[in-house]
Amino acid sequence: MVALRLFLPEGWTSDRGRLKRAGVPVEYQTARTKPEIALAEIDRMMSVGVRFGCVVADAGYGPSAPFRQGLTARKLAWAVGIPRYLKVYPVGVQLIWPITKVRGRPRKRHVPDILSIAAEDMLANAKWKNVSWRSGTKGRLKARFAAVRVRTADGPPQRIWDKGQQHLPGDEAWLIGEQRLSGEKKYYLADLPAEMDLRNLAATIKARWICKQAHQQLKEELGLDHFEGRSWQGLHRHALMTMIAYAFLQHRRLTKVRWGKKNQRATASPNFASRAPRYRPPHHSTKSSAMFALPNVDRHKTAV
Secondary structure, eight states, X not given: OOOEEEOOOHHHHTOHHHHHHHTOOGXXXXXXXXXXXXXXXXXXXXXXXXXXXXXXXXXXXXXXXXXXXXXXXXXXXXXXXXXXXXXXXXXXXXXXXXXXXXXXXXXXXXXXXXXXXXXXXXXXXXXXXXXXXXXXXXEEEEEEEEEEEEEESOSOEXXXXXXXXXXXXXXXXXXXXXXXXXXXXXXXXXXXXXXXXXXXHHHHHHTTHHHHHHHHHHHHTTOGGGOXXXXXXXXXXXXXXXXXXXXXXXXXXXXXXXXXXXXXXXXXXXXXXXXXXXXXXXXXXXSOSOEEXXXXXXXXXXXX
């Protein structure tokens, strides 16, 4: 946990008296969406030297084309949840001149040679595989995954034949589906290397669990959600203290883990070094492999 910023709904930003009483700074009194807040927090973190390899977020952020495009513009890899109905194009889509039998002025813009379809339909005939991405407290974590390369449907809007306004093809990305043991299906878009295998794609997506666990521990163990005031400064000071406490406890925990591993290596058998190395998050050439995770959007506070 490195930052937190309060999300203010329109009911707050349209009430200047309430903003003044709560002490909300002028620069935060304009209504902003959670994806906009997230990009601003990412910029703030990068400006003070924080580096990370991939941004992961749930389906509250993933459908936002400006959010995904903003991450790409910042040269950040990303993997985000999306709803099953989000439209995508096959990776081989081509832009063509529309052919029409109706007389009139000729078209001035290209159109795709195939219409975009829902993410779930794109993966309907994909090959699903059982994937295990890491060990949990109850054994190996497993689910069924499928992935295909697609073009996002977030280009400029354009009237296409008789279908009305449609978004043109955007950048190439991975479309990933997950089928859990319960039967529930989840869908994701990821701007990750085309050569990345399915296991690494799954591991990158699932790295967001770290963020969810952190929020749960901050609230249940350290009292992040115990603040009952109505002051902007009071809330952010309270959040800062809980994050400092969390960082201290994480430092203590990791120090103990490293000390235990050091002792374990010292007493290990000669065959210990021959074991298969543990999986590490995929490394990107110019960035560290750490994850920058955004929380679920069903909270009133947006934190990164």
